[in-house]
Amino acid sequence: MKKIRDRRPMAVDVEHMRRLHLEACEQLELLRTVLEAADHASGTARDTLDDMAVDHWNDYLDVLHMISLHDDLMAAVLSKHGMSLRDSDGTEAGQEYGGSRLPLLPLLPALSRRHRRFADVYGWRGHPMGDYLKESMTAEREHMAELIALIQEIL
Numbered sequence: 001m002k003k004i005r006d007r008r009p010m011a012v013d014v015e016h017m018r019r020l021h022l023e024a025c026e027q028l029e030l031l032r033t034v035l036e037a038a039d040h041a042s043g044t045a046r047d048t049l050d051d052m053a054v055d056h057w058n059d060y061l062d063v064l065h066m067i068s069l070h071d072d073l074m075a076a077v078l079s080k081h082g083m084s085l086r087d088s089d090g091t092e093a094g095q096e097y098g099g100s101r102l103p104l105l106p107l108l109p110a111l112s113r114r115h116r117r118f119a120d121v122y123g124w125r126g127h128p129m130g131d132y133l134k135e136s137m138t139a140e141r142e143h144m145a146e147l148i149a150l151i152q153e154i155l
Contacts, residue, residue: 031056
């Protein structure tokens with residue numbers, strides 16, 4: 001007779017989650033750099049930089065999708081805010097950058113700070129403030145989802 005076992009939740013690979021959040025920060029920094037360069041460019045150079053901005057945003061969404069696969073609470077918060085992450089198989093070929101750069105420039109560092117905070121918390125293994133951090137991370141997820149929704153609306 002086969003014994004049925006209860007499924008235990010799988011432990012999160014802390015180092016992998018740190019790296020994913022740091023990769024998200026890197027994509028946001030690249031996006032900010034491209035947007036700042038596009039502000040000073042004109043003509044075809046600006047169009048090329050706008051295309052690069054969309055590519056970096058899509059790469060960020062891919063990393064966010066990976067984060068949400070490992071962090072169920074993040075996936076729940078994103079779906080609560082109406083965010084649907086794009087599939088990694090489907091590319092959105094017709095997508096173009098159509099937003100204003102001015103509101104994006106302060107939002108990107110704010111979102112990057114949230115990801116850095118997550119990376120820092122994942123680096124504090126065995127920290128005695130576990131309950132506080134759990135509650136704090138819930139609020140951080142909410143703020144992150146709101147920032148992502150704002151940026152998505154602009155883009």
